[in-house]
Amino acid sequence: MVSFTLFEGDYPVVKQATSQEQSKSYEAPLRGFETLVYLVCATKQNGAYDGFSCTSDDGQSLLDTLILSQWEERAWMGRLSYDVTSCETKIVGGMKLTAQLNEEWNSNFLKEFEKKTFQSSGGIIKPSYIKNNQEEILFCVASGESERSVLVPFVATPQEGTLIIVNANPIEYGHIFLVPYYHHKRTQSIGGALQLITQIADEVDNLSFRMFYDYSATNTDRTFFQASYFANPLPVELLPFIPIYGSSIDGIQILEVADYPLNALVFASKNLRKLADVVGEICSTLQHRNTVFNLLISNCGTKMFLFPQVHLPVTGHHLHAWECGGYFIYRKSLDFDDASEKEISKWLASVSIDAESFQSLKQLCCGITAKFS
Amino acid sequence: MVAFCCLPIGGVDECCAGRGKSSLPSPLAAAVAAVAAMGSNETHLLESLTSRYSEWIMEALDDLPHDLSFLITDPYIAGHPIVFASRGFLSVSGFSREEVVGLNGRIFQGPDTDRRSVMEIREAIREERAMQISILNYRKDGTSYWILFQLCPVFGRDDGRLVHFVSVQVPIPRRGLNCTRRAVRGGLLFGACRNEVRSDLEFRCSLPFDSYDDSDNRGLEGEERREAGDREKQKAVDGVTEILSKLAQYSKLTGRVVCGNRCSPKAGTASLSSSLCTSLGRIKQSFVLTDPLLPDMPIVYASDTFLSLTGYTRDEVLGRNCRFLGGPNTAVEALQQIKESILAEKACTVRILNYRKDGTSFWNLLHISPVRNSSGKIAFYVGVQIDEGLKNDEHGLSPSIRQLGAVGAVKVAVRSLSSSAGPSSRSTS
Numbered sequence: 176m177v178s179f180t181l182f183e184g185d186y187p188v189v190k191q192a193t194s195q196e197q198s199k200s201y202e203a204p205l206r207g208f209e210t211l212v213y214l215v216c217a218t219k220q221n222g223a224y225d226g227f228s229c230t231s232d233d234g235q236s237l238l239d240t241l242i243l244s245q246w247e248e249r250a251w252m253g254r255l256s257y258d259v260t261s262c263e264t265k266i267v268g269g270m271k272l273t274a275q276l277n278e279e280w281n282s283n284f285l286k287e288f289e290k291k292t293f294q295s296s297g298g299i300i301k302p303s304y305i306k307n308n309q310e311e312i313l314f315c316v317a318s319g320e321s322e323r324s325v326l327v328p329f330v331a332t333p334q335e336g337t338l339i340i341v342n343a344n345p346i347e348y349g350h351i352f353l354v355p356y357y358h359h360k361r362t363q364s365i366g367g368a369l370q371l372i373t374q375i376a377d378e379v380d381n382l383s384f385r386m387f388y389d390y391s392a393t394n395t396d397r398t399f400f401q402a403s404y405f406a407n408p409l410p411v412e413l414l415p416f417i418p419i420y421g422s423s424i425d426g427i428q429i430l431e432v433a434d435y436p437l438n439a440l441v442f443a444s445k446n447l448r449k450l451a452d453v454v455g456e457i458c459s460t461l462q463h464r465n466t467v468f469n470l471l472i473s474n475c476g477t478k479m480f481l482f483p484q485v486h487l488p489v490t491g492h493h494l495h496a497w498e499c500g501g502y503f504i505y506r507k508s509l510d511f512d513d514a515s516e517k518e519i520s521k522w523l524a525s526v527s528i529d530a531e532s533f534q535s536l537k538q539l540c541c542g543i544t545a546k547f548s
Numbered sequence: 549m550v551a552f553c554c555l556p557i558g559g560v561d562e563c564c565a566g567r568g569k570s571s572l573p574s575p576l577a578a579a580v581a582a583v584a585a586m587g588s589n590e591t592h593l594l595e596s597l598t599s600r601y602s603e604w605i606m607e608a609l610d611d612l613p614h615d616l617s618f619l620i621t622d623p624y625i626a627g628h629p630i631v632f633a634s635r636g637f638l639s640v641s642g643f644s645r646e647e648v649v650g651l652n653g654r655i656f657q658g659p660d661t662d663r664r665s666v667m668e669i670r671e672a673i674r675e676e677r678a679m680q681i682s683i684l685n686y687r688k689d690g691t692s693y694w695i696l697f698q699l700c701p702v703f704g705r706d707d708g709r710l711v712h713f714v715s716v717q718v719p720i721p722r723r724g725l726n727c728t729r730r731a732v733r734g735g736l737l738f739g740a741c742r743n744e745v746r747s748d749l750e751f752r753c754s755l756p757f758d759s760y761d762d763s764d765n766r767g768l769e770g771e772e773r774r775e776a777g778d779r780e781k782q783k784a785v786d787g788v789t790e791i792l793s794k795l796a797q798y799s800k801l802t803g804r805v806v807c808g809n810r811c812s813p814k815a816g817t818a819s820l821s822s823s824l825c826t827s828l829g830r831i832k833q834s835f836v837l838t839d840p841l842l843p844d845m846p847i848v849y850a851s852d853t854f855l856s857l858t859g860y861t862r863d864e865v866l867g868r869n870c871r872f873l874g875g876p877n878t879a880v881e882a883l884q885q886i887k888e889s890i891l892a893e894k895a896c897t898v899r900i901l902n903y904r905k906d907g908t909s910f911w912n913l914l915h916i917s918p919v920r921n922s923s924g925k926i927a928f929y930v931g932v933q934i935d936e937g938l939k940n941d942e943h944g945l946s947p948s949i950r951q952l953g954a955v956g957a958v959k960v961a962v963r964s965l966s967s968s969a970g971p972s973s974r975s976t977s
Binding site for chain 2: 234235237239240241242243244245246247248251258260261262263264265266273276326347348349383404405406407
């Protein structure tokens with residue numbers, strides 16, 4: 176576990192950020208916006224990952240407590256559309272797929288969130304969003320310079336970081352959006368964002384915490400992630416994996432998910448920095464090729480699932496990352512009661528890329544990973 | 549009412565034949581005596597109640613609301629007979645009090661009573677624990693009706709020994725279609741069935757009728773299993789609470805005080821799965837979980853920090869209602885606020901004066917919230933305590949952040965599919 180100290184008064188990094196506000200930054204919707212700021216420690220950033228604290232018995236981490244408490248508070252205050260914990264969930268079939276009955280589920284929540292939050296192009300957060308939706312913003316995570324992660328209450332947001340925003344249409348407890356932002360750059364690539372995202376997964380240090388990233392042709396310039404808490408592993412995490420690359424202790428392992436209707440790869444490593452670099456590079460490559468894909472980050476950042484999907488320009492119906500992971504939401508109780516492994520498998524198979532494309536994807540992934548070793 | 553059979557075989561009648569001596573320890577002696585002489589049979593069944601709750605208990609129980617349908621049974625008398633049947637029960641079942649007192653509750657079973665549910669009840673009786681289940685019962689005239697069956701053991705407060713079982717029955721109305729179909733035409737058929745049950749093995753009755761598939765029985769098969777709604781469940785729990793408080797009140801007159809919870813460590817923790825306990829153990833805050841489905845909402849989990857804050861040991865708090873934290877200067881308004889938010893199934897934060905075991909008091913910034921399981925039902929209430937005197941933790945986090953962080957972690961843990969799919973589950977259907 177990382178340890179934390181609270182800095183009273185001005186904190187150097189934040190101070191620096193404010194002083195640079197003078198410089199010409201043409202897009203800075205967050206300028207002057209004050210919130211809780213969580214600064215992740217610097218040692219880890221520099222690659223000095225000293226193993227993992229997932230198994231530590233130190234209780235909840237500070238970041239975990241922060242996310243859960245801020246989310247619970249919004250839920251208590253009635254800021255969410257419904258209480259997702261009152262939704263029934265059940266296991267479907269031998270693959271242990273999960274079905275949730277959620278009659279108030281808004282399947283358009285992602286599009287609505289994008290429309291509300293981002294400018295129509297460029298992936299920049301709308302100033303009006305910040306102004307009108309402060310209650311939705313839980314806090315901000317940014318890179319710090321200290322050896323310890325710290326919480327700074329109510330200061331101006333640093334120049335770059337990630338906003339943690341509550342999702343009012345949660346799929347499970349603690350569903351949040353993680354929106355990376357820059358004061359000085361127009362766009363943010365997934366490769367760059369993945370470093371901090373992985374660090375967040377590490378510092379949350381809770382095996383129930385899972386992060387998602389959906390990429391389709393419609394959101395090309397908006398990079399944001401989602402995360403939620405699931406007490407049980409997602410079904411795909413329980414399946415057997417076949418190793419296809421790597422074995423060394425420090426390096427990166429690539430595995431293939433066996434016996435799953437949707438072709439999927441797993442990237443696993445204890446070296447989070449390297450893992451984020453590799454997966455980030457692979458994602459960037461896929462984006463350039465206009466490939467639809469999803470990421471699922473589990474196990475405190477040490478496991479990343481890559482789900483490539485076939486491009487369906489006509490229907491445009493692609494699966495969310497949690498759906499790729501085997502977690503499905505039903506709006507009607509009749510459909511929920513009838514949920515079957517056969518039907519869900521069909522959905523998963525319908526977006527899966529064929530064996531040939533999957534083979535070339537594997538080659539691509541191994542090639543990129545080899546470059547980083 | 550079903551299968552209250554602690555002693556495996558043999559009805560009341562057989563038991564008396566073999567052993568007629570009175571030099572046995574008191575419960576068995578009472579049992580033997582109860583059946584030895586037909587005339588004094590009733591007297592001894594009555595003594596089962598009066599010796600514990602004074603001779604005014606019958607009147608007191610009859611004073612309870614007339615629609616409250618419940619039975620009290622004595623597991624120490626051979627055959628685990630009914631020692632009291634409420635007026636509400638008699639009017640629903642069609643029996644007279646004389647007809648049921650002294651008999652085992654299984655006489656209310658019939659051919660369509662679900663075997664598995666019966667087994668579950670028997671298991672709860674064997675383990676001396678509370679349970680709730682929907683089950684099909686039969687009236688005297690052979691017609692059947694669905695009830696929510698709530699079983700609750702009664703323990704001696706001081707020795708933790710089982711005294712009686714209370715079982716409350718709440719009728720479950722048919723949902724949707726509003727037709728009142730008589731379960732069966734031939735009342736005689738089932739009258740015969742009950743006689744057979746009474747005389748011998750509890751499940752034998754099902755055998756001769758399993759093969760019946762004529763038009764008479766078709767109506768029964770069409771009768772769908774009914775599940776109790778939240779209203780019925782609440783009613784059952786309220787009923788038990790009311791009866792227990794009567795029993796506790798009158799037991800004070802004999803000095804042999806009873807309560808609904810055994811003050812032993814096993815009684816409480818048994819209902820939580822080990823995986824849930826592991827997840828909860830990770831939360832280093834002072835908190836307790838209470839089970840709203842058990843009478844008087846006892847504590848079923850207490851964190852280590854709670855124990856060090858209050859000075860009690862785990863054995864001393866499990867199975868008890870949280871009110872023992874209160875004391876002479878605890879404000880009634882605060883307690884009322886807690887009660888109201890629990891009734892409304894809402895979260896609340898209350899500043900309340902609490903007392904440690906050593907008698908010292910502290911201001912508790914208590915946050916209470918309902919916690920739902922993977923079925924979406926309220927499984928627990930979590931109460932997170934913060935001693936106002938110790939405001940800042942080493943990270944400078946405010947009490948409310950720490951509290952709500954713990955609440956969130958509990959809510960995530962209880963949503964686990966495995967934690968509500970175990971045998972101890974009450975709310976899975």
